[in-house]
Amino acid sequence: MNYVTGSIIKELREKKKMTQKELAECILVSDKTVSKWETNRGLPDIGIIDELARALDVSVAELLTGEYKENENRSANMKKMLFYVCPVCGNIITAVGKGSYSCCGITLHELETEPDDEQHEIKVELIEHEYAVSMQHPMEKTHYISFLAYVTSDTCEMVKLYPEQDVIVRFRKRGHGMLYGYCNRHGLFRKRL
């Protein structure tokens, strides 16, 4: 099990430009105590981890794992939507900014996207007010398109797909954005609209 380390407390404290004394005052311990933690001569009690995380502006999970994320997408523009997929159960998580997410006990990494290729071509046809989005791709149990998504600056629509199904989905036209298709074997593909 991961537990908070002295170096992560120090790193986060310095990032917040706080002195040991200031941090100590926030969580009602002495500055000596903070100094002990940071030099690995002691560990904070589990009972104050919550307060410590709050004082350092991270989540408890981030504090314990030491994997905290800096969010560049502070305005939370949906166009920068990130996708996370659990390799064990296939759970899909979408986020408008970086974060620490885990599923089935695994820390997930955001999926990298690549432009659609020959095997994963995302075809779009405008039919009245809808985009008919399709992919010619195997839909076998072990290799299939698991979802299609249409993301604009203020919306994200996702349709889950299952083996044996055809890869064709209709999205209401909302203007410029990005289409995504996720193959469980080859990853996340995108096409600009």
Ligand SMILES: [Fe+2]
């Ligand atoms: Fe594929």
